[in-house]
Amino acid sequence: MDLTFFVQQLFNALQLGSLYALIALGYTMVYGVLLLINFAHGDIFMVGAFLGVFASMVLGLPFVAALIVSMLLTGLLGVTIERVAYKPLRHASRLSVVITALGVGLLLENGMLALTGADPRSYPEGFINTTSFSIAGVNLTSVKIIIIVLAFVLFFGLYAIVQRTKWGMAMRAISYDKFAVPLMGVSQNQIISLTFLLGASLAAAGGILWGTAFPVLSPYMGLRVGWKAFIAAVVGGIGDIRGAMLGGLLLGFIEIYTVAYGKDIGITSTWRDPIVFGLLLIILVVRPTGLFGVARRQKV
Amino acid sequence: MFATNRLPFSLGDVLAVVAALVILVAFFVLPWYELDDDAGTVTGYQIATDTEDDLDLAGRVSHMFLLTLPIAALAAGALALWELASRRYDRAVPVMILVVGALALAYYYGAFWYEGRSTTPDEFEFVGSGFWVGLVALIGLIVQAFIPYPHEKPLKVIVAPQDTAEPVQVIEVPRWRRPFRWFFRRFRQMMARTPMLAYLIGIVAAVELERRDGASFAGLLGFRRPLSLFGATDLLEPFSDLDFSGVLTPFFPAPGKTFDAPLRSSWDALRGLGETFFDSLFTQSAREPGFFSLLLDVLEYDVVLFVIPVIVVALLLRGPANRLLVALPGWLGILLQLGVLYLGLTIWGGLNDYRELVLIYIGVNVMLTVSLNLVNGYMGEFSVGHAGFMAVGAYVSAVLTMWLFTDSNVFGSAALPSEWGLPLGFIVALVAGGAAAALAGLMVAFPSFRTRGDYLAIVTLAVNFIVTGVINNVSAIGGPRGLNGVPIWTDFSWVFVFTVVSVLAIHSLVNSTLGKGIIAIREDEIAAELMGINTRRIKLVAFLVSSFIAGMAGGLFAHVLAYVNPGMFGILKSTEVLVMVYLGGMGSISGSIIAAVLFTILIEAFRPLAVLKWVAIPLILILLMLHRPQGLFGFREININLRGFRGRATDKGLPITIGGTGDDAAAH
Numbered sequence: 022m023d024l025t026f027f028v029q030q031l032f033n034a035l036q037l038g039s040l041y042a043l044i045a046l047g048y049t050m051v052y053g054v055l056l057l058i059n060f061a062h063g064d065i066f067m068v069g070a071f072l073g074v075f076a077s078m079v080l081g082l083p084f085v086a087a088l089i090v091s092m093l094l095t096g097l098l099g100v101t102i103e104r105v106a107y108k109p110l111r112h113a114s115r116l117s118v119v120i121t122a123l124g125v126g127l128l129l130e131n132g133m134l135a136l137t138g139a140d141p142r143s144y145p146e147g148f149i150n151t152t153s154f155s156i157a158g159v160n161l162t163s164v165k166i167i168i169i170v171l172a173f174v175l176f177f178g179l180y181a182i183v184q185r186t187k188w189g190m191a192m193r194a195i196s197y198d199k200f201a202v203p204l205m206g207v208s209q210n211q212i213i214s215l216t217f218l219l220g221a222s223l224a225a226a227g228g229i230l231w232g233t234a235f236p237v238l239s240p241y242m243g244l245r246v247g248w249k250a251f252i253a254a255v256v257g258g259i260g261d262i263r264g265a266m267l268g269g270l271l272l273g274f275i276e277i278y279t280v281a282y283g284k285d286i287g288i289t290s291t292w293r294d295p296i297v298f299g300l301l302l303i304i305l306v307v308r309p310t311g312l313f314g315v316a317r318r319q320k321v
Numbered sequence: 322m323f324a325t326n327r328l329p330f331s332l333g334d335v336l337a338v339v340a341a342l343v344i345l346v347a348f349f350v351l352p353w354y355e356l357d358d359d360a361g362t363v364t365g366y367q368i369a370t371d372t373e374d375d376l377d378l379a380g381r382v383s384h385m386f387l388l389t390l391p392i393a394a395l396a397a398g399a400l401a402l403w404e405l406a407s408r409r410y411d412r413a414v415p416v417m418i419l420v421v422g423a424l425a426l427a428y429y430y431g432a433f434w435y436e437g438r439s440t441t442p443d444e445f446e447f448v449g450s451g452f453w454v455g456l457v458a459l460i461g462l463i464v465q466a467f468i469p470y471p472h473e474k475p476l477k478v479i480v481a482p483q484d485t486a487e488p489v490q491v492i493e494v495p496r497w498r499r500p501f502r503w504f505f506r507r508f509r510q511m512m513a514r515t516p517m518l519a520y521l522i523g524i525v526a527a528v529e530l531e532r533r534d535g536a537s538f539a540g541l542l543g544f545r546r547p548l549s550l551f552g553a554t555d556l557l558e559p560f561s562d563l564d565f566s567g568v569l570t571p572f573f574p575a576p577g578k579t580f581d582a583p584l585r586s587s588w589d590a591l592r593g594l595g596e597t598f599f600d601s602l603f604t605q606s607a608r609e610p611g612f613f614s615l616l617l618d619v620l621e622y623d624v625v626l627f628v629i630p631v632i633v634v635a636l637l638l639r640g641p642a643n644r645l646l647v648a649l650p651g652w653l654g655i656l657l658q659l660g661v662l663y664l665g666l667t668i669w670g671g672l673n674d675y676r677e678l679v680l681i682y683i684g685v686n687v688m689l690t691v692s693l694n695l696v697n698g699y700m701g702e703f704s705v706g707h708a709g710f711m712a713v714g715a716y717v718s719a720v721l722t723m724w725l726f727t728d729s730n731v732f733g734s735a736a737l738p739s740e741w742g743l744p745l746g747f748i749v750a751l752v753a754g755g756a757a758a759a760l761a762g763l764m765v766a767f768p769s770f771r772t773r774g775d776y777l778a779i780v781t782l783a784v785n786f787i788v789t790g791v792i793n794n795v796s797a798i799g800g801p802r803g804l805n806g807v808p809i810w811t812d813f814s815w816v817f818v819f820t821v822v823s824v825l826a827i828h829s830l831v832n833s834t835l836g837k838g839i840i841a842i843r844e845d846e847i848a849a850e851l852m853g854i855n856t857r858r859i860k861l862v863a864f865l866v867s868s869f870i871a872g873m874a875g876g877l878f879a880h881v882l883a884y885v886n887p888g889m890f891g892i893l894k895s896t897e898v899l900v901m902v903y904l905g906g907m908g909s910i911s912g913s914i915i916a917a918v919l920f921t922i923l924i925e926a927f928r929p930l931a932v933l934k935w936v937a938i939p940l941i942l943i944l945l946m947l948h949r950p951q952g953l954f955g956f957r958e959i960n961i962n963l964r965g966f967r968g969r970a971t972d973k974g975l976p977i978t979i980g981g982t983g984d985d986a987a988a989h
Contacts, residue, residue, distance in 0.1 A: 058775055074573050079583055109947050116703060117950035120903045120942065123896055127939035135932040138566035140575035248782070248892065255779045291801075295790035298783040302768065305780055309772040 025158040030281045036165050036234060038273020039172030042266045043227035044250035045257065046179060047099075047220030049265035052254070053196040054216045056115065060122040061102060062224060063247015064129035067240060069095040069225025070232045071133065074142045084149050088229055092222035099221025100214045108210075126247075133240040142238040149233045168230045175226055176266050179219065183262060188215055196260060252301050258311030267312060275300060515635050516962045518654070519642040521661040523634035527627045528669040535626060535672070542618045543610070549675050551627065552619030553926035559601035559612045561929040563594065646965025655963055663817055670813050677813050679925060681881055684816030685874045686917040688823045690901040691910055692870035695827055697899075698907030698956075699836070700863050701843030702769065703778040706785030707871055707898045710758040712890035713788055714872025715879035718754030719807045720798060722746065722880065729806040731799070747810050751819070751876040758872020759865045761788060766864035770857050773846070785895055792887040803886025804879075811880040819877060823870045828910055830866060839863050843908075900942055906952030911959040916952070 044066050051059040072094050076087035106125050110118045153162040183189035191212045194202045203209045231246065232238050253272040257264025275297055280290045288296075304311070349366050535547035548555055567590030571583035580586050603611040610618070646654045670677040689707060696704045724732040726742035737746070761784065768780045793801050830836050838859040841849035850856050879885045897920075905916030923941075927934035945952075 052775075058778070071573050078574050078579060079572055106943060106947070110950060113946075113950035116697075116907070117903065117946050119703070120899065121946045123899065124939040124942040124946065127896070127935060128943065131932065131935035131939070133569075135565045135936050136569040137573050138570050140570075140578070142573060143576050145576070244892075248786075252779065252783070255776065259775065289794070291794050292790070295787045295794065298786040298790065301783045302764070302780060302787070305772055305776055305783075306768050309768075309776055311776075 026281070028159045030277050032159070032161060032165055032169070033281075034274040034277035035169050035270070036273070037277055038270035039169050039176075040227055040231050040234070040269075041246075041250045041253045041272050042269025043172050043175060043223050043230070044246065045254040045265040045269045046176065046262055047224045048251050048254040049257070049259050049262055050192075050216050050220045053260040053262075054192060054199075054213055055107070055111075055118075057107065057118050058122065058251070058259075059220075060119065060247075060251075061126035061129060062220070063243035063245075063250065064126045064133075065095060065099055065102075065221050065243070066224040066228045066231075066247060066250075067133065067238075067243030068098060068129060068228070069221070070228030070238050070242065071137075071142065071240075072225065073229035073232060074144065074238065077144050077148050087148075088226060091229055092225045095225035095228075096218040096222035099217040099224075103213060103217040108213075126243075130240045130243060137240070139239075143236040144229075144232055164233050168234055171226070171230065175223060176262075179223065180262060182219070188212070192216060249297075252298070255311055256301060256304055258313035261311075261313040264311060264313030272297065511636055511639070512632075514962075514966060515639040516642050516646055516965050518646055518658050518661065518963075518965075519635040519638040520631065521658055521665060522638055522642065523631035525661060525665040525668065526634045527630040528665050530630055531626045532668055532672060538626060539622065542622055544618070544622075547672060548619065548622055549673065550679060550922055550925055551623050552615075553922050554928065556612070556615060556619055557926060558929045559609065559615060560598075560933075561931070562597055562601065563930075563933065565594065565933070568594065643965045646963075651964055654965070658963060659821060663814075666817065667813060678881070679921060680813050681811060681816045681877070683918050683921045684813075684820040685878045685881075686898075686901060686921050687820050687914050688870055688874035688877075689898045690905065690913040690917045691824055691827050692867045692874070693898050694902050694905070694907065694910065694913045695831070695839070695863055696867045697902055698909065698913075699831055699843060700839045700860070703774065704765065704781040704867075705778050705899060706765075706781035706783070706892075706895050707867075708890040708892070708894035709781075709785035709788040710761055710868040710871035711875035711878065711894070712785075712792060712887065713761045713868075714751075714754035714758040714875030715885050715890065716754075716792060716798060716804065716875075717757040717872070718750040718876030719804055719879040719885055721750040721753055722808055722810070723804070723806060725750075727806070727808050731804065731806065742808070743810060747815070747880070751873050754876035754879075755869040755872040758875065759869040761872075762864045762868030765868070766861050769860050769864065782892070782895075785890075785892060789887045789890055799886070801887060803884055803888075805884055807879050807883050807885060809880060809883050811877045816877055819873055823873070824910065824914065826866070827870070830862075831910070835859060835862060840908075900938075903952050904942070904945065906955035906957075908956040909952070909954040909958055911961070912952060912954030912957075915954070915959075 044062065047062050047065070048059060051057055051062070069091050072091040073087055076082045076090040077084075080087075080090070082090060102125055106121050107118055110121060149167065150163045153160060155161065181189075183192060191202065191207045192215070194205075194207070195209060195212050199209065202212075227250075228243075231242070249272060250269065253268035254265045255268070256271060257266070257268025259265075276293050279288065279293050279296050283289070283292065283296075531547065539545075539547045544555070568587055570590075571580040571586045574580060574583075601612055603613065649657065666680060670680045689711065693704060693707045696702050720732075722742065723729045724735075725737045726735050726739045726746050728734045728739075764784050764787075765777075765781050769777050772780060792798065798804055831839065838849065838854045838856075841852070841854055842856055842859060846856060875890070901916045901920045902913060904920060905912030905914070923938065924934070927937055930937060
């Protein structure tokens with residue numbers, strides 16, 4: 022095997038995988054707290070990317086400022102969605118919340134299409150540093166490095182919040198026992214809002230980074246990526262943020278290396294999806310609760 | 322329904338007899354229409370028997386209401402006399418007949434009114450008989466309502482006490498409100514105690530009326546052709562000009578299209594939008610009526626041609642229909658009702674191809690929804706990849722029919738004589754498609770032994786992606802370009818038969834012992850297993866049946882448009898099916914059927930809105946979930962009477978539930 026080729030693909034895989042991971046984190050956090058598969062998350066990711074366009078093109082902000090603005094606005098959107106659509110259903114059956122989430126997702130993507138038209142969007146020239154260089158024969162771009170580094174920084178930031186702060190402790194406590202925590206004087210609503218804020222802003226970061234790596238933004242961009250990230254979260258064991266990170270990276274690796282080495286054995290890149298999903302199926306059959314998931318034993 | 326022992330004829334009965342006689346006499350003797358050119362007047366009998374078109378009524382009147390009206394009068398009169406003579410009537414019967422008389426009046430003058438509207442008001446002359454018939458009927462109706470029946474107890478409302486210590490409260494209804502209260506209560510009771518067969522016959526009568534008169538009536542209302550889907554498609558047409566894309570575009574500019582003042586241009590776009598919206602609500606132009614006037618016209622069309630005939634015919638026929646159903650053995654009665662339903666739907670769908678297409682989609686959607694409800698509603702799993710099974714069925718059956726029975730440029734010439742294709746070959750292909758889909762269902766069934774809940778949802782999702790992904794990659798069946806040249810064999814009859822068979826199959830499965838097991842898994846899998854239920858076997862059966870039916874639905878779907886491609890069976894289609902299941906409510910077959918019908922029509926109705934269609938539909942879904950999280954009919958069935966009301970227990974009735982769950986179903 023050609024080592025430079027392998028390393029080259031390694032960076033591609035890291036880039037794709039960390040993007041998946043950023044989105045998967047949102048899925049897994051919401052699931053951990055509310056036991057809700059937030060199917061609108063992929064579309065929140067899309068809105069984040071579009072708000073990046075707003076921040077950079079209309080407000081004329083540089084990359085970091087645009088990232089922060091978009092993350093904040095998208096986070097607020099996430100909180101609003103939870104307050105308006107999910108909160109009234111907190112005591113209803115879980116499936117009706119899931120259906121609502123599907124509806125919110127459809128509403129976001131089609132509402133975006135209806136309100137902004139079908140022109141593809143992209144970030145302005147010079148929005149992010151795009152120099153390319155090569156180290157030992159491996160071609161890299163600064164975008165790739167920025168994406169990977171930023172994704173890991175955000176992940177560790179989130180991990181620190183969840184593990185080290187009181188808010189994070191409350192979050193973990195709610196996912197452990199949602200009935201006992203309000204009795205301890207912790208506001209459940211605030212914690213849930215915080216979860217949505219964090220998850221949605223991470224999705225926004227993922228959206229902007231995705232838009233710099235693959236510069237065609239459309240209202241439907243969240244559909245495919247959202248499902249993939251969701252799968253990453255499940256593979257890692259939904260509800261566990263380390264699992265989401267690992268699942269995202271794993272998914273990125275599988276996809277990139279399938280395409281990179283599949284060519285030699287006659288597997289074209291269009292086989293990527295069936296293979297990835299087939300692997301998912303196998304993982305779920307072997308370990309039904311994902312890599313990090315712990316089976317909840319049901320007491321009889 | 323009580324026999325009157327003491328007073329065989331009250332004043333109300335006498336009035337009813339008089340009205341019935343007047344109607345009958347009016348039909349045969351009185352002039353119902355005045356021909357313009359001094360040719361005199363014609364009686365209802367002459368109009369009804371004018372098969373050779375000697376009177377050239379069609380040319381003169383331009384619509385057929387005059388035919389409908391005398392026949393309605395004849396039927397009402399005859400029925401009234403029959404009911405009165407046989408003494409098998411209650412107070413409601415004469416009232417119903419009088420209502421028909423009043424309706425005759427409305428129709429009659431309605432016809433003249435429309436006539437006047439289409440030409441000039443001075444040209445028509447009133448003909449007296451209809452007016453007098455109607456007047457007698459109306460007076461009779463009012464008098465009927467006020468005359469107390471000797472054997473009837475005074476109308477009281479009993480308020481059930483909240484607390485047992487409280488005595489039962491009896492509220493006297495004010496005297497002036499009694500007739501109305503009596504009438505509406507009676508009406509509701511009668512509607513509830515009318516067997517399904519009577520409604521079905523009413524539907525046949527209504528669609529037949531529309532087939533005859535729809536075009537001319539639509540013309541009078543200002544439509545070019547009869548309304549396709551009860552006006553659902555026309556109603557939102559005024560809003561087709563709305564274009565929201567300017568509102569947010571300034572804030573999200575495409576590269577090279579930046580706006581100098583985004584707020585200002587967004588505001589301008591909003592204002593323009595408001596003006597367009599206002600125009601679409603009220604009048605746009607003479608050619609394009611605004612929403613409100615359109616709404617009025619559509620309502621008129623539907624009420625006159627569908628609602629009134631269905632109700633009137635159903636209520637008039639409820640006695641005879643009931644007796645017929647009681648006399649027939651159960652299965653024959655159900656067969657008869659299916660036949661009548663089929664007749665009504667074919668007449669309705671025969672009017673144009675679009676209607677038939679919608680009916681086909683409805684049938685396919687019913688199959689999909691009911692089969693998914695078996696897994697999601699009855700078994701309590703969360704399957705989100707139903708379109709995957711549909712895709713398998715669609716492709717397998719399409720490939721079979723193309724390869725075996727048709728000459729195509731994909732598979733070359735037909736392998737078997739093409740005469741074998743219909744009906745035998747098609748059945749084989751559909752069943753093969755279903756079987757293949759069931760095999761794909763194994764991909765879900767086996768993981769379901771170990772995995773539950775959200776993780777199983779992922780498995781179904783993955784299966785959907787895998788199926789479409791694999792199809793995308795097999796170039797022999799067209800890959801992403803799709804499969805072209807599938808024979809167009811699906812028509813309404815095929816869909817009807819398969820839909821009915823599927824619904825019945827699911828219904829009997831759910832009500833069988835196995836079905837109890839399925840429900841037990843939903844309630845508590847571990848407890849079910851402890852009770853000795855073989856959960857693996859039951860899960861296997863449920864997934865196989867569900868995917869088999871979805872595969873057959875896919876096979877039917879593939880043979881509608883002569884074209885399939887993998888994009889049709891993506892996650893969006895799965896979402897659609899999910900939406901239908903949850904709209905109707907989990908664990909409810911009748912809810913699923915109604916939801917599939919409503920949703921299909923809704924999709925068609927929103928077609929003029931283009932992009933906004935998929936904004937409006939999720940919005941409706943979210944609002945529904947917020948206000949009625951269990952769906953329209955969650956875990957219960959609509960009581961429809963399929964066997965007639967037997968014996969004197971008519972007040973309670975013996976409701977049959979289609980696909981009833983649990984104890985409801987066991988009760989009968």
